[in-house]
Amino acid sequence: MPVPAEVLTALEKILGDRLSRSKSDLDLHGRSETYFPPAPPDAVAYPETTEEVAGIVRVCAAHGCPVVGWGAGTSLEGHALAVRGGVCVDFARMNRVLAVHPEDMDVVVQPGVTREALNRELRATGLFFPVDPGANASLGGMASTRASGTTAVRYGTMRDNVLGLEVVLADGRVIRTGTRARKSAAGYDLTGLFVGAEGTLGLITELTLKLQGQPEAISAGVCAFDAIGPAVETVIQTIQLGIPMARIEFVDAATAAAVNAYSGASFPEKPHLMVEFHGSPTGVAEQAETFGEIVADNGGGRFEWSARAEERTALWTMRHNAYYACLAARKGATALVTDMCVPISKLAEAVEETRADIAAATIPGPILGHVGDGNFHAILLVDPQNPMDLAEAKRLSHRMVDRALRLGGTVTGEHGIGMGKLGYMAREHGDAWDVMGEIKRALDPQDLMNPGKLVRQG
Amino acid sequence: MPVPAEVLTALEKILGDRLSRSKSDLDLHGRSETYFPPAPPDAVAYPETTEEVAGIVRVCAAHGCPVVGWGAGTSLEGHALAVRGGVCVDFARMNRVLAVHPEDMDVVVQPGVTREALNRELRATGLFFPVDPGANASLGGMASTRASGTTAVRYGTMRDNVLGLEVVLADGRVIRTGTRARKSAAGYDLTGLFVGAEGTLGLITELTLKLQGQPEAISAGVCAFDAIGPAVETVIQTIQLGIPMARIEFVDAATAAAVNAYSGASFPEKPHLMVEFHGSPTGVAEQAETFGEIVADNGGGRFEWSARAEERTALWTMRHNAYYACLAARKGATALVTDMCVPISKLAEAVEETRADIAAATIPGPILGHVGDGNFHAILLVDPQNPMDLAEAKRLSHRMVDRALRLGGTVTGEHGIGMGKLGYMAREHGDAWDVMGEIKRALDPQDLMNPGKLVRQG
Numbered sequence: 001m002p003v004p005a006e007v008l009t010a011l012e013k014i015l016g017d018r019l020s021r022s023k024s025d026l027d028l029h030g031r032s033e034t035y036f037p038p039a040p041p042d043a044v045a046y047p048e049t050t051e052e053v054a055g056i057v058r059v060c061a062a063h064g065c066p067v068v069g070w071g072a073g074t075s076l077e078g079h080a081l082a083v084r085g086g087v088c089v090d091f092a093r094m095n096r097v098l099a100v101h102p103e104d105m106d107v108v109v110q111p112g113v114t115r116e117a118l119n120r121e122l123r124a125t126g127l128f129f130p131v132d133p134g135a136n137a138s139l140g141g142m143a144s145t146r147a148s149g150t151t152a153v154r155y156g157t158m159r160d161n162v163l164g165l166e167v168v169l170a171d172g173r174v175i176r177t178g179t180r181a182r183k184s185a186a187g188y189d190l191t192g193l194f195v196g197a198e199g200t201l202g203l204i205t206e207l208t209l210k211l212q213g214q215p216e217a218i219s220a221g222v223c224a225f226d227a228i229g230p231a232v233e234t235v236i237q238t239i240q241l242g243i244p245m246a247r248i249e250f251v252d253a254a255t256a257a258a259v260n261a262y263s264g265a266s267f268p269e270k271p272h273l274m275v276e277f278h279g280s281p282t283g284v285a286e287q288a289e290t291f292g293e294i295v296a297d298n299g300g301g302r303f304e305w306s307a308r309a310e311e312r313t314a315l316w317t318m319r320h321n322a323y324y325a326c327l328a329a330r331k332g333a334t335a336l337v338t339d340m341c342v343p344i345s346k347l348a349e350a351v352e353e354t355r356a357d358i359a360a361a362t363i364p365g366p367i368l369g370h371v372g373d374g375n376f377h378a379i380l381l382v383d384p385q386n387p388m389d390l391a392e393a394k395r396l397s398h399r400m401v402d403r404a405l406r407l408g409g410t411v412t413g414e415h416g417i418g419m420g421k422l423g424y425m426a427r428e429h430g431d432a433w434d435v436m437g438e439i440k441r442a443l444d445p446q447d448l449m450n451p452g453k454l455v456r457q458g
Numbered sequence: 459m460p461v462p463a464e465v466l467t468a469l470e471k472i473l474g475d476r477l478s479r480s481k482s483d484l485d486l487h488g489r490s491e492t493y494f495p496p497a498p499p500d501a502v503a504y505p506e507t508t509e510e511v512a513g514i515v516r517v518c519a520a521h522g523c524p525v526v527g528w529g530a531g532t533s534l535e536g537h538a539l540a541v542r543g544g545v546c547v548d549f550a551r552m553n554r555v556l557a558v559h560p561e562d563m564d565v566v567v568q569p570g571v572t573r574e575a576l577n578r579e580l581r582a583t584g585l586f587f588p589v590d591p592g593a594n595a596s597l598g599g600m601a602s603t604r605a606s607g608t609t610a611v612r613y614g615t616m617r618d619n620v621l622g623l624e625v626v627l628a629d630g631r632v633i634r635t636g637t638r639a640r641k642s643a644a645g646y647d648l649t650g651l652f653v654g655a656e657g658t659l660g661l662i663t664e665l666t667l668k669l670q671g672q673p674e675a676i677s678a679g680v681c682a683f684d685a686i687g688p689a690v691e692t693v694i695q696t697i698q699l700g701i702p703m704a705r706i707e708f709v710d711a712a713t714a715a716a717v718n719a720y721s722g723a724s725f726p727e728k729p730h731l732m733v734e735f736h737g738s739p740t741g742v743a744e745q746a747e748t749f750g751e752i753v754a755d756n757g758g759g760r761f762e763w764s765a766r767a768e769e770r771t772a773l774w775t776m777r778h779n780a781y782y783a784c785l786a787a788r789k790g791a792t793a794l795v796t797d798m799c800v801p802i803s804k805l806a807e808a809v810e811e812t813r814a815d816i817a818a819a820t821i822p823g824p825i826l827g828h829v830g831d832g833n834f835h836a837i838l839l840v841d842p843q844n845p846m847d848l849a850e851a852k853r854l855s856h857r858m859v860d861r862a863l864r865l866g867g868t869v870t871g872e873h874g875i876g877m878g879k880l881g882y883m884a885r886e887h888g889d890a891w892d893v894m895g896e897i898k899r900a901l902d903p904q905d906l907m908n909p910g911k912l913v914r915q916g
Contacts, residue, residue, distance in 0.1 A: 103694050103803035126698065146643040157641050159650070160618065175890040181799040182831045183615050184868035185604040185654060186886055187875060187912055188894045192617070192650030196643060213700040236561050240584065242671040242737065244702070279700065280748070283741055290738070341639040345561035373640045410642035417645060428644055432633040435901065436646045442900035443893065454645055 003042040003065050003086060010059040011045060011087065018046040018093070029070055029088045032078040035336055035382070035390060036419050041068060041082035048093045050166060050174055050205040057203065058172035060087055066451050067170075069199040071141025072114055074133075076337055077418025079145060079198050083452040089203060091140055097121050098206070105211045106163055106180055111140020111204050118209075127211040130155035133414065134320060140204045145416040146196030150319070153372030154246040154278070155212060157414065162195050166206035170444035180208060193439070198416055199450040201443050215278035218246070219288040220312040221305025223295050224270040228252070228355075230298040231271050232348040235371050237294050239344075243287050245372055247276040247316075252355065254329075254366035255322055255379075262325030263318055268301070273371065274319055281307070319368075326366045326379040333381040336393040340404035341375040341413030350407055354378055354400055362392050375413035417454050426456070461500040461523050461544060468517040469503060469545065476504040476551070487528055487546045490536040493794055493840070493848060494877050499526060499540035506551045508624060508632055508663040515661065516630035518545055524909050525628075527657040529599025530572055532591075534795055535876025537603060537656050541910040547661060549598055555579050556664070563669045564621055564638055569598020569662050576667075585669040588613035591872065592778060598662045603874040604654030608777070611830030612704040612736070613670060615872065620653050624664035628902035638666060651897070656874055657908040659901050673736035676704070677746040678770040679763025681753050682728040686710070686813075688756040689729050690806040693829050695752050697802075701745050703830055705734040705774075710813060712787075712824035713780055713837075720783030721776055726759070731829065732777055739765070777826075784824045784837040791839040794851040798862035799833040799871030808865055812836055812858055820850050833871035875912050884914070 011019045020026075021043050030040025047053045060067045066086025073080065082088055091112035099108040102125050109118060116136045118129050133142060133149035141147075143165070148157035155161065164178025177190035194201060225231040228250075235248055251259070251274070256267040273295075277287040284307060292303035306312060327335055342350045351367060358365040358378060369376025378400065380393040401411045401424050411424040425433045437455040440447075469477045478484075479501050488498025505511045518525045524544025531538065540546055549570035556566040560583050567576060574594045576587050591600060591607035599605075601623070606615035613619065622636025635648035652659060683689040686708075693706055709717070709732070714725040731753075735745040742765060750761035764770065785793055800808045809825060816823040816836060827834025836858065838851035859869045859882050869882040883891045895913040898905070905916070 101801065101803065102698075104801040105697065106801070146641075146647075148641055148643075152641060156618075159641075159647060160614075169893070173889050175893060176888065177890055179866060179868045179886070180801040181833075181862075181867040181871065182802070183604075183606055183610060183617075183799060183833065183871055185606075185797075185870045185872050185874040186868050186879065187654070187883060187891070188659075188897060189604075189617065189647075189650045189654055190890055190893060192647045193897075196645070196647055201646075213698045215700050239563065240560075240671045242673050279741075280744060282744055283737075286738060286740055339643075341641060343559065343562040343564070343638040344640070345559065375639075375641065404639075408637060409639040410637045410644050412643045413639065413641055414643050416643040421644065425645060428637070430634065431631050432635055432648055433645070435627070435633060435648060438900045439646060439651075439897055442896045 004063055007059055007063045007065050008043060011043065011056060014052055014055045015045055015047065020044045020046070029090065030082060032081055033074060033076055034078065035334065036078035036081060039081040039083045041088035042085045044088045044090055046090050046093045050168065053089060053168045053203055053205050054172045054174050056087060056089060057168050057170065060448060061171055061446065064446060064448065066448050067203065068450050069140065069144065069203050071111065071138030072136060074135035074137045075141065075145060075418060076415045077420040079416060079418035079453065081419060091138060094205065100125060102127060104180060106208055107211055108206065108208050109139055110206060111138060113139050115139060115142065122211065126214050128214055129209055130212050131158055131161055139207055139209065143195050143204055143207055144197065144199050148414040150247045150249055150370060152370060153248055154244055159192060159195050161210045162191055162207055163210055164208040165191055165194055165204055167194050167202040168205055169202045170446065170449050178208065198418065198454050200440060200454045202449060217281040217284045217307055218276060218278055218312060219284035219305050219307045220276040220315050221288060221303055222272055222274045222315060223303040224268045224272050224301040226270060226299065228271050228351045229348045230300060231273050232344065232371060234273065234294050234298045234300060236344055238291055239372065243290055245275055246278040248372040249274040249319055250369050250371035250376065251322060252367040254364065255326060255368045258325040258329040258366055259318055259322055262328050263321060265318060274315060322368055323379060326381065330364055330381040332383060334384050336380040336382055336390070336397060338378045338380065338397045338400045339412050339415040340400050340409060341373060342404055342407045342409030344374040346407040346409065347371065347374045350403055351376060353403055357396060357399055361396055363389050365396065373413065374409065422453065462521055465517055465521045465523050466501060469501065469514060472510055472513045473503055473505065478502045478504070487548065488540060490539055491532060491534055492536065493792065494536035494539060497539040497541045499546035500543045502546045502548050504548050504551045508626065511547060511626045511661055511663050512630045512632050514545060514547060515626050515628065518906060519629055519904065522904055522906065524906050525661070526908050527598065527602065527661050529569065529596030530594065532593035532595045533599065533603060533876060534873045535878040537874060537876035537911065539877060549596060552663065558583060560585060562638060564666055565669055566664065566666050567597055568664060569596060571597050573597060573600065580669065584672050586672050587667055588670050589616055589619055597665055597667065601653050601662055601665055602655065602657050606872040608705045608707055608828060610828060611706055612702055617650060617653050619668045620649055620665055621668055622666040623649055623652055623662050625652050625660040626663055627660045628904065628907050636666065656876065656912050658898060658912045660907060675739040675742045675765055676734060676736055676770060677742035677763050677765045678734040678773050679746060679761055680730055680732045680773060681761040682726045682730050682759040684728060684757065686729050686809045687806045688758060689731050690802065690829060692731065692752050692756045692758060694802055696749055697830065701748055703733055704736040706830040707732040707777055708827050708829035708834065709780060710825040712822065713784060713826045716783040716787040716824055717776055717780055720786050721779060723776060732773060780826055781837060784839065787824070788822055788839040790841060792842050794838040794840055794855060796836045796838065796855045796858045797870045797873040798858050798867060799831060800862055800865045800867030802832040804865040804867065805829065805832045808861055809834060811861055815854060815857055819854055821847050823854065831871065832867065880911065
C-alpha cells in the first residue's frame, strides 16, 4: 500500500525539501549490503532534531504508515529494507557529538554520528569509543543491531557500552532511558531493551556512550598453528589466566592465503591468531610474553609481537582488509557472510565442522572470527550470475545455524536478525520469542516500527 | 483478600508439606531488613523444581492470587513484602549448582544458591563469581534486584554477569532467555529485562552466570585524604589511565571513626580510599605503585599496600564490617541505608552536600560507597523507639534522592526500588516509567507477580 498523499503533505510541512521522493534516494535506501532483493521506501526523511523525528512518527502513526530507521546502511542482514514500504528516516543530518564528559568518560551523540567520526572528535581528549564492527557504521545503527566486533572480548558489545538513550516511540512519545550514572537499579532496563531491537520498538534519537582511556601502551602480534584446536585452547588458557586481551582474532588457512594474495604478505597457509594487549608498557610486554609461552605450550609457531605503532597498524589493516582479500580471492564474487557464536569450549568443533562442510561444497568460504567471544564468520563467495551459488551458500549458512543451536550457541553473534535470521528465531528462543512479540505489541500495537522484522509475523 | 481455600488445596497437592502456613513462617517472610512495616504472605511455598514453580504460578493465576519470590531476605528496600498477601515462593530448596563449565567460564545455578555457597563450590576450579553486594544474598535475588557492590567497578553488576535465565511467567509458561554463548544479536534482550525486574515479570528459576579466573596476584591498600574532592580526583585519574581497579571503596571520616571504635583500628579520622588490584604479580605491584603516585599528586596521605593475603583480608573484613561498625556507633540503633549514584564528576559535590546535610541533622549518618561507580550510601542511624528519628532519616534520604536527580544520577545505584523508591520512579524516568507499566501489563495482565512494586500503581 503506497503512502497516502496526506502523509507526504504533512511530512513536507515538517521537513520541507528534507523529504525526498527522488528515485535515486528511494533506490539507495531500498538496497542492502548483501543478497536480499531491494525493498525501497516510499519516501526518505532527513530530520535534524528529535522533535522532527517525533513529528514524522506521529504523522505516520495517524495514517498507519511504516517507519524504518536508516544509519549508514552497513547492516549485513537487510535490517533497513522497507519490506512494507513507508517512510525511511535517514539520520545522516543528526550527526553531531552533543557533549563530551572527559571526567565521566562518556559522550552524548546523535544517532547519525559514525564510530570513526566520533573517534576523530575524541582524539584530543585521550579517550576513545571501543566498539569496532569493522564497517564505519552509525552509532544509532550499531546500538540497534547490538553490534560488536574485534574489541568485544575486552570492552564488550553495544549492550555494554550504551549508558542511556533517547527514543521516539511508535506513538510519537519521546522517552529517555538510563542516566549518566554508571549503574542503576531503578526499574526495567529499557536501555538494554532498545539496544538490539533493530528499530522495531522505536527510533533512537540520542545515545549516551561509555568511553575508554586511550591505553598508554599497546602490543600486538600474530602466530600460526597447525590446527584450530590448539589455537582455541591458547585463547581459553589466556582468558582463564585473566590476561586481558583487547582483541583476539582467528583467521583460517584460506583467509591467510587470501590475505597473502591480496596484500603481498607471506603468512604460512595455516590457522592464525592475531592478538592485541592494552595497558602500561611493562604490562603489555608481560602480557605478550606470557601469551607467547601459552602459544608455545600449545605447539603454536613463533609468536611475533611488537609494541610499535606501525607494525601494529599493518597487522590490523590486514585483518580489517581480510574481508576484501577474501572477496578478491574469487573474481567477481559477492559474499554471504555467516555469523554464528557458541560457547568457546565448542568453538574448535564448530569451526572444524564448518571448514569440512565448506571443503565439500561447490563454493569457497574462508573463515575468520572473534575467537575470544566464540563468534566466527564464513565469507561464502558467490558468483552473482549463478543462482546455484547463492543456494549453496544458503545451505551452508543454514547448516551453520543448526550447528550453533546444537552446540548451545546463538544464530547470530553480532550481525542481528534483519531479513536473514527471522526464520530461526522460534528455534533459538522457543516461547521466549512469543514474549518478544508481546512486548512489541504493547509498544507498537499497529506494527509500524520497522515491520516485518524480529518478531513473529502475521 | 485472603487466598481462597481451593488455592491452598491445589498448592498442597503440588507441594505436600512444603506448603507452609505456620505463623512463624508467615512472619519471617513478612519482614524485611529495614524499617518497612511487616506484610506477611498467606502461605509460603518451598518448591524444588521449575515444574513445581510453574504449577504454583498456574494455580495462583487461575485464582487471581499474588505471587512473591523470596531469596535470602537480604534486600534493603522491602522487595519481597507481600503487600497484597498471596503466596511467597521461597527458593531455599532450589539451591543446587547445576553445572560448572570451566572452559567457558560459566556456571548454571538454581536461584536459591547464595553467592558464598557458589564461591565455595567453585574454589577448586580456579574460578569465582565476582559480584559481591556484601550480604550473602541468593543469586536469584541478586539478579532480580540488579545487585552490584564493591567489585562492580571491575567486573560489572548483575546486568553484566548473567548470560541467561529460565523464567516462569505470570501465566505459568516457562521460557529460556540467552544462551551460553558470550554474546548474541538475536532479538530483544530478555535476560536484561528480567534482571532488575524485582520479580514483577516472572520468577527466575535458573541462572547462567559468567565466572572470572581467580587472579594470580592481588594487591590492596588504603590511604587517607584531607577531603573528599582529592579522593574522587584520584579515582577519576586512575580510571582514565586505564588502571584496572578490582575494588575502589570510599569511607568518610565518621565511618573511619566507627571502624576504629568497633575493631580497634587506628585510621586517621579522615576520608579514606581502599583499593584492590587483580593481575600478575608484577602487574598488581605496578598498579599499586602508580596508584600511590596519583594519591601523592592529589595530596593524599601515604598509600600503604600489600600483596599479602592476611593484610588484604584484614582490610576488606574491616570494610565489610563497616556497616556493623556504624550501627554500633549508636547504641540500639537501626539503619536506613540510602543508595544514590551520580556521574563520577559530581560525586565529590554529592558527598560533600550530603555530609553537610547530615551534620546539620538530628541523627548521625556515616557515608561510604563504591566510588568507582559514583555510588554511595549514608547509613542513617535511627533509634527505633523514636519516630522523629525515622522521619529525620526519611527527610535526609529524600534530599539525597533530589540531589541524585539534580546531578544527573539515579535514585538507586544497587539497592533497587522495592517499597522505598517507588515514589521517585516518575521523577527519574518520566514517560519511560509508563513504558515499564506497558511492558508489565503485557506480560502480567492480572498484576499478580510481586504486585505493588516497581510500576505505577493503578
